[in-house]
Amino acid sequence: MKMPAISGTLAKASMGTDTERLPALMRDGFDAVWRLLRRLGLPADAADDAAQEVFLVAARRLGEIAPGSERSFLYGAALRIAQTARRRLSRDAQRHVQLDDTRIAATPTPEAALDTRQQLEALDRALAALEHDERSVFVLFEIERLTLSEIAELLLIPRGTAASRLRRARSRFVRALRTQKRGSRG
Amino acid sequence: MADPKRLMDRVGPGFERAALLLAADERPDPATRERALRTVLAAAAVGAATGAAAAGAGGKASTGLAALFAKWMGAGLLIGGAATFAGSALVEPAPSPPRAESAPQLGAARPPGAERGAAPSVPTQTREVTIEGSPLPPAASRSQGDVRIGATSTLVEAESMRRIRAEARLDRGRALRLLDQHLLRFPGGESASEARALRDSLARRK
Numbered sequence: 357m358k359m360p361a362i363s364g365t366l367a368k369a370s371m372g373t374d375t376e377r378l379p380a381l382m383r384d385g386f387d388a389v390w391r392l393l394r395r396l397g398l399p400a401d402a403a404d405d406a407a408q409e410v411f412l413v414a415a416r417r418l419g420e421i422a423p424g425s426e427r428s429f430l431y432g433a434a435l436r437i438a439q440t441a442r443r444r445l446s447r448d449a450q451r452h453v454q455l456d457d458t459r460i461a462a463t464p465t466p467e468a469a470l471d472t473r474q475q476l477e478a479l480d481r482a483l484a485a486l487e488h489d490e491r492s493v494f495v496l497f498e499i500e501r502l503t504l505s506e507i508a509e510l511l512l513i514p515r516g517t518a519a520s521r522l523r524r525a526r527s528r529f530v531r532a533l534r535t536q537k538r539g540s541r542g
Numbered sequence: 543m544a545d546p547k548r549l550m551d552r553v554g555p556g557f558e559r560a561a562l563l564l565a566a567d568e569r570p571d572p573a574t575r576e577r578a579l580r581t582v583l584a585a586a587a588v589g590a591a592t593g594a595a596a597a598g599a600g601g602k603a604s605t606g607l608a609a610l611f612a613k614w615m616g617a618g619l620l621i622g623g624a625a626t627f628a629g630s631a632l633v634e635p636a637p638s639p640p641r642a643e644s645a646p647q648l649g650a651a652r653p654p655g656a657e658r659g660a661a662p663s664v665p666t667q668t669r670e671v672t673i674e675g676s677p678l679p680p681a682a683s684r685s686q687g688d689v690r691i692g693a694t695s696t697l698v699e700a701e702s703m704r705r706i707r708a709e710a711r712l713d714r715g716r717a718l719r720l721l722d723q724h725l726l727r728f729p730g731g732e733s734a735s736e737a738r739a740l741r742d743s744l745a746r747r748k
Binding site: 479 | 549564568707
């Protein structure tokens, strides 16, 4: 599967030995995998763990990953691991205390950081309003910028199904986000 | 068939667009990425060494393959080092720290979250595992003493940090006390910056 914008490092790693390939795969794909895990509903610390797990799986199965399909493999593993992690988290939810959960790049002022955090929290609440299947399609399309055909191939569903999930997800997402915005104003 | 236009590509202001752009820009801590990289590379090195050892035991090792030889050497170093470390821990239990022996084993990459209630995963690498180049330096470049001291110190620090992360979810006050102790004990350690950041974050919470 052709995936979007893999860097030169990863493209080169596709052709290199396993010793070169794994670090390149991690350097190039770690942020995207971590971000996907976050938007699939994992808190930052759980996303750290889950991203590491994704790459441990990749390390074990490196020989099976065809050159050029690295990102597809990583996203597939991330989707499965996120599902397991979310189930585990929901069981443990009562024992967790929410710490500062956003990882924000340096912002000019504390106000800007707070604003960013609030927007990300609002986004995550809106994403939480989606069904799991819709959420995966939405995040892969809207944030990770995969095409519908790529998503369909990744999730083993027809393209039309991916498109209809995206339509439903968009509608719910926008509604949820706007409801929150109205609520915060009122 | 053309895909619909993405929400974040639509022109003009919009709360959805702004939030999605921020989400697309969120990144993990560089330290997290590097820690994961080292852990995964350590696990991969152990896996490769074990595989090579198994192949050698089966009599299939090809003497002409330098790579295989390197893996053999890696296996020998790892097994020897681990045996030395484990042996010393069993025969001469160190008086302190008390939990040093229960720290993660070299290369035993626990699947993150395997014990969710305990804590987030902690890298199990030692200082000998490097990001760039060969994960295992030549035997001549290190002594057994280096292996034991370096590995123990790193593992104790990692174990301490793991415990603190777990405590941070459960008991803020205790976590703050542990963080102070940790920073006194490992002021220049690998986890010092993480410890300071976590301390600040906890201290700000009411």
